[in-house]
Amino acid sequence: MEPGAPATVSDEIPTDPAHLSPEWLTAVLRAHGGDVVVERVTATPVGSGQMAGSYRLRLDYRGASDLPSTMIAKLAVGPEEHRSFGSGAFRNEVRFYRDLAGTLRVPVPGCHAAVVSESGSEFVLLLDDLAPAVQGDQIAGCDAERARAVAVAAAGLHAPRWCDESLLEVPGMALPTDEDRALMESVLEPMAEAFLARFGDRIGDRERAAVGWLVERAGPWLVTPPRRYSLLHGDLRIDNVMFAPDGSVTVLDWQTITPGQPLRDIAFLLATSLTVADRRAAEREIVADYHRALAEHGVTDYSAEQCWEDYVASLIQAPLIIVFGAGAAAPTERGDRMFLTMLERAATAIDDLVPGALS
Known part of the structure; x- marks a missing residue:
């Protein structure tokens, strides 16, 4: 063909x-x-x-x-x-x-x-078949060096279509519209309520606050025109990455591709795939390495400070994908543990980096 x-x-x-x-x-x-x-x-x-x-x-x-x-x-x-x-x-x-x-x-x-x-x-x-490479384990998480390797690889996804208007002409690749916002808002609140009911007392106050913050902020965030856009993976976490013995990575599971702010991928990756301690210690350096990789791929007029600001502003990607992912996937014991672990890590990242979001 x-x-x-x-x-x-x-x-x-x-x-x-x-x-x-x-x-x-x-x-x-x-x-x-x-x-x-x-x-x-x-x-x-x-x-x-x-x-x-x-x-x-x-x-x-x-x-x-x-x-x-x-x-x-x-x-x-x-x-x-x-x-x-x-x-x-x-x-x-x-x-x-x-x-x-x-x-x-x-x-x-x-x-x-x-x-x-x-x-x-x-x-x-x-x-x-990528054997002997092995799939990442979202529940166990990964160390900072593996997260860095994935973030740098993601620069090879984002940079080639950086603010590329032709990307938006691909079927299904338009930026979100007000109609998309209305559709998302019509399903997000009931999905969030179902999520909270499903996990019950296994969710702490901070995690509940993160889901509430998502419901409140997701609509306006979705349709705010990004100053920079590219093709996103949309679900960039280590369960969707194969790690080879030589340290190289291969990214899988391209079902959630969409155009949007590229740092949504990096925020979701670091907020859900690193332990809280590892994220706090390494995230600024990893984001800086990602930014350098963008420049090596030809992205210009984008400062390291702007990249960090976009990272923080993109943390809403984490609870969004967690809530929708839990609603879309068939329930399993491992899946439940995964979503709970991801939400705990992501809620802490939001609390650390977005002042007043969860208060």
């Missing part, structure tokens, strides 16, 4: 790894330029995705092939209503790999196939 062509296929797209048959895989790989015949495949679950499933495929080909013998298949799984809820996110991730990744310098997996249904409720990505 040519870049920019509709990312759809007419054949049924699997929503169960058992349906990733040799015949289906042969057809989709050949449609994406692979001269292969898959004879056998086995699928093993990997990762801890909240909205989609990921599986390591071991592929046996007929004859020699330039394609790898293992790939990661990411696909929409679960009941139709759950998949329908995630359809916009699924379209986003296919769009990212097909149309946007090649314009950026952020490290991402190679993509061998990307298909999505007309409804968006079904999709499959066939991606490079």
Whole structure:
């Protein structure tokens, strides 16, 4: 398929790894330029995705092939209503790999196939297997050096499309409008109430205050025109990063891409992936390193002081994604622990850096 062509296929797209048959895989790989015949495949679950499933495929080909013998298949799984809820996110991730990744310098997996249904409720990505790299653990968190590596890598996402008006012409990539604000506000308050009710007395006063601050401030914040914008990951945390033994990182899970203030990614990363003590000790230096990486990628007329101010102003990204993420994902024990841990860290960051926000 040519870049920019509709990312759809007419054949049924699997929503169960058992349906990733040799015949289906042969057809989709050949449609994406692979001269292969898959004879056998086995699928093993990997990762801890909240909205989609990921599986390591071991592929046996007929004859020699330039394609790898293992790939990661990411696909929409679960009941139709759950998949329908995630359809916009699924379209986003296919769009990212097909149309946007090649314009950026952020490290991402190679993509061998990307298909999505007309409804968006079904999709499959066939991606490079990054083993022996390992996925970050959001609950355990990471040290400052790993967070720094992710932040510097994110500069390769933000800088190439920095204030690039053509980005806003990509379908689905417009900046938020008043209609978007009205829609968000119509669902945010009930989702916040459901979040607080779901976690009950497991949430402390500071965390409850952070959710209340989110509901109060999110609408005006969403539609305030950013002085600087770029393509955002939107959910940049270490669960969505693979860490290789040599210290390099690869960023995954591009379902929440959106144009906006780039520091939203950095604020969410540091506020939720570092322990409170590590964030307090290292965040200014990490933000400074991110700023230097932006300059190395060609961003000009943006001072280190402006970058820090944008970081602090973007901390609302953390409770926003936590509340919406908890509402969108199927509840699991690990997921609940993750959201609670992230909110505790993020609420402390807001209390530390945004005077009076939680009082």
